[in-house]
Amino acid sequence: MKILVAFKILPDDQDIRVAADGSLDFSKAKPIVSSYDANAMEEAAQLAKACGAEVVGITVGSSAIDDSKVKKNALSRGLDRLVMVADDTCDNLDSHATAAVLTQIAEKEAGWDLILCGDGSADNYAQQVDVQLAAALGAPSVNGVTSIKLQDGCIVCERALESSIETVEVSLPAVVSVTPSIAEARVPGMKDILAAGKKPVEALVLETDLSASVEVVSVKAPDQASRACEVLEAGEDRAIEKVAAAIRAAL
Amino acid sequence: MEERDFDIIVVGCGCAGAIAAYVAAKQSKSVLVVERGEFAGAKNMTGGRLYTHSLRAVLEAYADGEVDWDDIPFERKITHERMSLLGTSSAMTVDYTSEAFGREGQESYSVLRATFDQWLFDLAESAGCEMITGIAVESLVKDESGAVIGVKAGDDEITAQVVIIAEGQNSLLTERELGAPRPKTNQMAVGIKEVFALDSDVIGDRFLCQKDEGAAMLFVGDCTHGVVGGGFMYANKESVSLGLVSTISEMEKADTTIYQAMEDFKHHPAVAPIIRGAEMVEHSGHMVAEGGFNMIPRYVYDGALVAGDAAMLCMNLGYMVRGMDLAIASGRFAAETACEAIDNHDVSTKGLSSYQSRLENSFVVKDMKTFKEWPETMERWDSMFSDYPQMVGELFDTMFVVDGTPMKPLGKRMFPIIKRRGLLKLAGEVRRALRAL
Amino acid sequence: MTKAMVIAEHVDAARELCAGARSLADEVVLVAFCAAPDNCADRVAAVEVPSGCALDDAYATLIPFLEEEGPEVVLVEPTKRMKSVAGRLAAYMGTAVITDVAALEDGVARGMYYGGVGQRDQRPTTSCAMYTIQPGVFAECVPSGENQVVVLDWVAPAAALKVLSTTPIEKKGVDLTKADVVVAVGRGFGSAEELQVAEDLAASLGGGVGCTRPLAEGADLMPAETYIGVSGLVVAPKVYVAAGLSGQMQHMVGCAKSGLVVAVNKDKNAPVFKQCDYGLIGDVATVLPALTAALS
Numbered sequence A: 001m002k003i004l005v006a007f008k009i010l011p012d013d014q015d016i017r018v019a020a021d022g023s024l025d026f027s028k029a030k031p032i033v034s035s036y037d038a039n040a041m042e043e044a045a046q047l048a049k050a051c052g053a054e055v056v057g058i059t060v061g062s063s064a065i066d067d068s069k070v071k072k073n074a075l076s077r078g079l080d081r082l083v084m085v086a087d088d089t090c091d092n093l094d095s096h097a098t099a100a101v102l103t104q105i106a107e108k109e110a111g112w113d114l115i116l117c118g119d120g121s122a123d124n125y126a127q128q129v130d131v132q133l134a135a136a137l138g139a140p141s142v143n144g145v146t147s148i149k150l151q152d153g154c155i156v157c158e159r160a161l162e163s164s165i166e167t168v169e170v171s172l173p174a175v176v177s178v179t180p181s182i183a184e185a186r187v188p189g190m191k192d193i194l195a196a197g198k199k200p201v202e203a204l205v206l207e208t209d210l211s212a213s214v215e216v217v218s219v220k221a222p223d224q225a226s227r228a229c230e231v232l233e234a235g236e237d238r239a240i241e242k243v244a245a246a247i248r249a250a251l
Numbered sequence B: 001m002e003e004r005d006f007d008i009i010v011v012g013c014g015c016a017g018a019i020a021a022y023v024a025a026k027q028s029k030s031v032l033v034v035e036r037g038e039f040a041g042a043k044n045m046t047g048g049r050l051y052t053h054s055l056r057a058v059l060e061a062y063a064d065g066e067v068d069w070d071d072i073p074f075e076r077k078i079t080h081e082r083m084s085l086l087g088t089s090s091a092m093t094v095d096y097t098s099e100a101f102g103r104e105g106q107e108s109y110s111v112l113r114a115t116f117d118q119w120l121f122d123l124a125e126s127a128g129c130e131m132i133t134g135i136a137v138e139s140l141v142k143d144e145s146g147a148v149i150g151v152k153a154g155d156d157e158i159t160a161q162v163v164i165i166a167e168g169q170n171s172l173l174t175e176r177e178l179g180a181p182r183p184k185t186n187q188m189a190v191g192i193k194e195v196f197a198l199d200s201d202v203i204g205d206r207f208l209c210q211k212d213e214g215a216a217m218l219f220v221g222d223c224t225h226g227v228v229g230g231g232f233m234y235a236n237k238e239s240v241s242l243g244l245v246s247t248i249s250e251m252e253k254a255d256t257t258i259y260q261a262m263e264d265f266k267h268h269p270a271v272a273p274i275i276r277g278a279e280m281v282e283h284s285g286h287m288v289a290e291g292g293f294n295m296i297p298r299y300v301y302d303g304a305l306v307a308g309d310a311a312m313l314c315m316n317l318g319y320m321v322r323g324m325d326l327a328i329a330s331g332r333f334a335a336e337t338a339c340e341a342i343d344n345h346d347v348s349t350k351g352l353s354s355y356q357s358r359l360e361n362s363f364v365v366k367d368m369k370t371f372k373e374w375p376e377t378m379e380r381w382d383s384m385f386s387d388y389p390q391m392v393g394e395l396f397d398t399m400f401v402v403d404g405t406p407m408k409p410l411g412k413r414m415f416p417i418i419k420r421r422g423l424l425k426l427a428g429e430v431r432r433a434l435r436a437l
Numbered sequence C: 001m002t003k004a005m006v007i008a009e010h011v012d013a014a015r016e017l018c019a020g021a022r023s024l025a026d027e028v029v030l031v032a033f034c035a036a037p038d039n040c041a042d043r044v045a046a047v048e049v050p051s052g053c054a055l056d057d058a059y060a061t062l063i064p065f066l067e068e069e070g071p072e073v074v075l076v077e078p079t080k081r082m083k084s085v086a087g088r089l090a091a092y093m094g095t096a097v098i099t100d101v102a103a104l105e106d107g108v109a110r111g112m113y114y115g116g117v118g119q120r121d122q123r124p125t126t127s128c129a130m131y132t133i134q135p136g137v138f139a140e141c142v143p144s145g146e147n148q149v150v151v152l153d154w155v156a157p158a159a160a161l162k163v164l165s166t167t168p169i170e171k172k173g174v175d176l177t178k179a180d181v182v183v184a185v186g187r188g189f190g191s192a193e194e195l196q197v198a199e200d201l202a203a204s205l206g207g208g209v210g211c212t213r214p215l216a217e218g219a220d221l222m223p224a225e226t227y228i229g230v231s232g233l234v235v236a237p238k239v240y241v242a243a244g245l246s247g248q249m250q251h252m253v254g255c256a257k258s259g260l261v262v263a264v265n266k267d268k269n270a271p272v273f274k275q276c277d278y279g280l281i282g283d284v285a286t287v288l289p290a291l292t293a294a295l296s
Ligand SMILES: Cc1cc2nc3c(=O)[nH]c(=O)nc-3n(C[C@H](O)[C@H](O)[C@H](O)COP(=O)(O)OP(=O)(O)OC[C@H]3O[C@@H](n4cnc5c(N)ncnc54)[C@H](O)[C@@H]3O)c2cc1C
Pocket: B011, B012, B013, B014, B015, B016, B017, B034, B035, B036, B037, B040, B041, B043, B044, B045, B046, B047, B048, B049, B050, B051, B135, B136, B137, B138, B166, B167, B168, B169, B190, B191, B192, B193, B243, B244, B245, B286, B287, B288, B307, B308, B309, B310, B313, B314, B321, B322, B323, B324, B325, B327
C-alpha cells in the first residue's frame, strides 16, 4: 500500500510582522510545515505502520520551500520520502492550480491508494485543495475526518460535521482530509531527525499549465479594535477589585 | 575504541558549540550538534559586542579562505567607546575614539545573536556536521565506569567518543550529570536586554558615527539604582541594543526590580533621546556568571569537555560583559583536544587533559586571572555604583548651573560635595580598583 | 441578464444567500438540501439525497444543472459538506472557490489570511465566480421570487461514498453566541479538574465556558463545538474573559467584537495583553477564584 500526504510549506505566522503601512512583512518568517498538515502526516505514519505501507510526502510551492531545514523537519515526521515541485511560478497558487500541480505529482507516483490532506492550510484555510485534487484525479473524497479504519479495498471514516457525526465508507483510491484531532503531531526525536537527513527528496520540474482563477487585490493587517490594555500584576493591591468593578460595569 | 554513532557530539550551538563543531568537522571527524532552539540563536542573548580576534584565528587556521570576512553578519564596527556615570537625572560621559579600534585583529563589532548564531550554525553545517535543532539534550549517557559516552533526549540515545558540552550559562548537564556546583546568587548576575528598531541613518546621527560604524556605550550608576552592575547600549545596523546587568543577590536587596530599573533606564535623559520614537522589537533576559577566575569549575571529564559559558568562561566587569570571544576560543580548544584524543585512542580525563593547558596558556584563562580580584572589589565597592555617579552629577551641576544667585568661587562650591563622601575613602577605593584591573 | 445560484443545506443560510444573490443578479436559482424558504428565488431545485448516500456526492447531480443554468455567480453556505460540493463544481468549471467571505463588494471578496493576521481582498478572474459566504454578510438584503420548483434526479458519482451512520451531536450547556459572559480557556489549563475555576466564574456571572482550538482538538478537554476563533465560533458577549490562552490571531478574531475583554495569563509578554481592556498577570488557578470571590 502507498499513502501520499499532501502538505503545504509556508512562512511561519509567528514571525510575520506588520509594517508601518499595514502591509505584512514576511522577511523574518522561516518556512515551516503548515501546522495542521503535521497531524495528517502523523496519521499517515500510523496507518502505514499498521499495514506496512509506504508514506510519501508531496508538496508544491515557490523555490523557497526547497529549504534543507524544513525538508528535514517534514521528513522527521514519519514520511519515507518526499516529492516536491518548488518553482517560483507556484508561489501562492489558488486551490485549483495547486491541485493541478499535485495531480502531476500523484500521477508520477502512480499506484497510490490514499492521499491524506490536512484540515486546511494555515494561510488560506480554504479547505479546497483536497476536494479539487480528488476531482482532478477522479477519486472520491471526504473531509472533516477524525478517524480512519483500513479495510479491504476501502476505508471507514468517522467525520465531524457541524451538527452530527457521520460514518462513511470510502472506496480506495481516495482523498481524505483529516482534522487535527485524528492524531497528535509528533515532536520529532533525535533519531527521527537524523534519519530524516538520509531520506530521499525528489524535486520535479513543473509540467503543469497554470492559470490563476483568483486575483489577489490586496493584503493588509486588519484594523484592530483599540483596547485599553491596562495590565496589572494580579497580586498587586486592589488589582482584582479593579477588574471585578470593570466587569460589573460592563454587564 | 568502541563503536559509536559519532566521533563528537556537541551540545548547544552558540559561539562555543558552533565553533567546536566546525573545528572538529574540519579535522574530518563525524560531528553531531544538538541545539535546543528551533533554530540557532532563537533564544540566545548577549549584550552584543564581539571582539573578533579569536574568530579570526579560527578562520585563519581552518577556513582555507572559504569564508569571506565581509559575509559575516556583523552589525557595526565599534569605533567609539563611551562611558557614562549616571546620576538620577544627570550623566557625565567620556567619549573615546581611536584608530586602533578598527585595526584588523583588534576590532570589535556589534552583533545580534539571531543572525550571528544562524551564520555560525551554517558554518558548522557546511563543514559537514549533522545538525539537530528543536531538541534539548536531557541527560548524558555513561558507561559502567561513569565515563560519558553520549547524550539522551526523550527515548533516544546517541553515542560519541567525546561529548562537548557548550550549553551556555546555568548548565544543567554539568550540574546534574557531572556534579559541578551550582553557582551562588552572589556569583551570578542577571542581564536583560531590549532591542529597538531604528532607521540606519538615524542611528548614525544619534550615535555620531559614520555609516557602518557604531558606538559602544556603557553606563554605571543610577541605571541599576546604585546596585552593582551597569548598563550598555550598542548601535546595530538598524536597531539599538539596550540592557542592564546586575548581580542577583544585590538586586534582591535593592528598592526595585530589574524590570523597573530597565523602565527607568529607558527614560533617563542620557538614554531616552537615543531611542526616541523607536519601537521595541525584542526583549530577553539571561544569566551571566560573574564569579570570574575563582569560579571556573572543572571542565575536563572522562569522555566530556565543557566549553564557553557552561564552563563559566565569561568575564563580567560590571560595566561590560565579555564572553563570546572566550567561548569561541574555548570551543576551538575543546575540539582540537577531542580530535587529538580520539586519534590517540584515549578520551579519558587524562587523554583530554591538554584542554586545560590550552586554555591556561591562552588569553582565555590569562585574562580571567588578570581580572580575578575585580568581581569582589566591585561587590564591596558600593559607592562606585551609587554615591560617585551622583556626586559627579552634583559637581557638574555646581559648575554649569547658572540661576542668577551670586556664585561662590568654584573650589568653595565643590568641596562640600566631595567632603560628604570622604576624600580619603574615595582615593583608597580607586587605588584598590585599579589594582584589581 | 445576470444569474446567481445559491447552494445551501440550512434554511437560514438559504434565505440569506438568496437575498444576497437577489442584490447581485437579476435571476436567482436556489439548490436546497432543506425545505426552501418561501418566496426567495425564481427557481428552486430540490435535491433529495437517497438514504445511504452522502450529501457531498450531490456534485454529480449538480454538474449538469450548473452547466445548463450557467450562472455568473454561485453563493454557497460554508459547511463542510457544502464546501466539498462547491469544490467539485469549481474543479469542473476550472475555477477556485473563494471561501469564508466576510464582505462582498463589486465581486471583490474580503476574507482572512493566516487566520486573521491579514485581511485579503480577492476577485475571481473566471466567468463563473464561486464563493462560500459567512452568515451575516447579506443580513440587510431581502429575498424575493416565485420559487418555481425544479426536480433534479439523483445521479451517483463513480465511486460513491456510503454513509453507514449519522449521529447528531448533542449540544450541552450555554449557547455561547448568545451569552453575556464567555470565559474562554486555553492551554494554560491542563486537566478537566483545573477547568472548574473557569466554570465557577462563568456560572457566577451567568455565562458559559468556551475554549481555544487545541483544548477541543488534541487535549480533548472541551467539546469541539465550544472552540472560538477563525475556524470555530464567533462570539460577541458583553464580557469576554480570556484565561490561560496566549491570544493568537486565529483565536482572537473569534472574540474581537466583545464588549470588555479581560485577559489572565501568567506570562506578562503574552500577546493577549495587547488585545485586552484589562489584563491580570497571574496563574489562572488563583486569579479566577479571586475574581469569582470579588464578584460575588
Ligand atoms: C546581558 C548580557 C550581555 C553580554 N554582553 C556581551 C558582550 O557584549 N560581549 C561578549 O563577548 N559577551 C557578552 N555576554 C556574554 C556572552 O553572551 C556569552 O559569554 C556567550 O554567549 C557564551 O557563548 P556559549 O556558546 O558558551 O553559550 P550560549 O551563547 O549561551 O549558547 C548556548 C547554546 O546551547 C543551547 N542549549 C542550552 N541547553 C541545551 C541543551 N540541554 N541541549 C541542547 N542545546 C542547549 C542554547 O539554546 C544555546 O544556543 C553577555 C551576556 C549577557 C547575558
